[in-house]
Amino acid sequence: MEMKAQLADFQLLTATPLTPAIGAEISGVDLSQPVSDALFEEIHRALMEYQVIFFRDQDIVIEQQKSLARRFGALHSHPAAPAHDGDAEVMMIRGDEKSKVVAGNFWHSDVSCEEEPPMGTLLHLHQVPPSGGDTLFASMYAAFEALSAPMQSFLSGLSARHGSEHVYRGRYGVKEDPAREYPTAVHPVVRTHPETGRKGLYVNPTFTVKIEELKSRESEALLRMLYDHMAQPEFQCRFRWKKHSLAFWDNRCTQHFAMWDYYPQVRHGLRVTVKGGRPF
Numbered sequence: 001m002e003m004k005a006q007l008a009d010f011q012l013l014t015a016t017p018l019t020p021a022i023g024a025e026i027s028g029v030d031l032s033q034p035v036s037d038a039l040f041e042e043i044h045r046a047l048m049e050y051q052v053i054f055f056r057d058q059d060i061v062i063e064q065q066k067s068l069a070r071r072f073g074a075l076h077s078h079p080a081a082p083a084h085d086g087d088a089e090v091m092m093i094r095g096d097e098k099s100k101v102v103a104g105n106f107w108h109s110d111v112s113c114e115e116e117p118p119m120g121t122l123l124h125l126h127q128v129p130p131s132g133g134d135t136l137f138a139s140m141y142a143a144f145e146a147l148s149a150p151m152q153s154f155l156s157g158l159s160a161r162h163g164s165e166h167v168y169r170g171r172y173g174v175k176e177d178p179a180r181e182y183p184t185a186v187h188p189v190v191r192t193h194p195e196t197g198r199k200g201l202y203v204n205p206t207f208t209v210k211i212e213e214l215k216s217r218e219s220e221a222l223l224r225m226l227y228d229h230m231a232q233p234e235f236q237c238r239f240r241w242k243k244h245s246l247a248f249w250d251n252r253c254t255q256h257f258a259m260w261d262y263y264p265q266v267r268h269g270l271r272v273t274v275k276g277g278r279p280f
Contacts (some may be wrong), residue, residue: 012039013029019236022051035067055246058244058245059244066090074274077089079113094267097266107227112185113207116275122246123247125243133259139254140191142234152190156199160188160208165182188279230255
């Protein structure tokens, strides 16, 4: 089943698509003001239709960002990143002249290593470099639908292990317990979106470590093919950040890649993530 929002029915916002496959800029919305039930419904429908939506010129504080996120569900706490100012529901995103690594500089779906990965993520940038620092988003619906029917059928019977120790251990510059365990989970390679009913690929080169039903060499070859396939530009949009831009993406049907091409300039903001359910 493929759900398509009736775009002409939007009364409280304007959605301008970035590409045919994914992404739209939303205008006519001031998130510093209370979000009515009617406006929330339209924001929700836009997210379901476009998979990632972007808001410009949103001069909001973190509590307003969290308030919008909570309309979609309870907030998620990152399993490895330190709390921001003591708030485990907020993650600081920063790249500057001191950075050795930055968050998101590989294709991934946020925290797919958990048994119940996040539903969605809201990132609000407060400082951006004069150029660079774009984020690329890819539609996993489009990637799955572009595969041949036999390949779709084959992949639909497979599951993949997602790990995180290789990503998180030692990354955040804090002293860690050597015995600390990091989340790992097994998810279907093809995931059904719980709200739209559409199917999309659910493996990514950051967290996915092996397809469970295949031998190691078979798994490596198939994952390499899928990663190359998913990264095709026709499945993507690219967002050029400006100060006070906010992006809201659905982790259940997208992947993203934060370009780190602005060193030693500063890119800084705060991220809030919404809890999700077990993929099926």
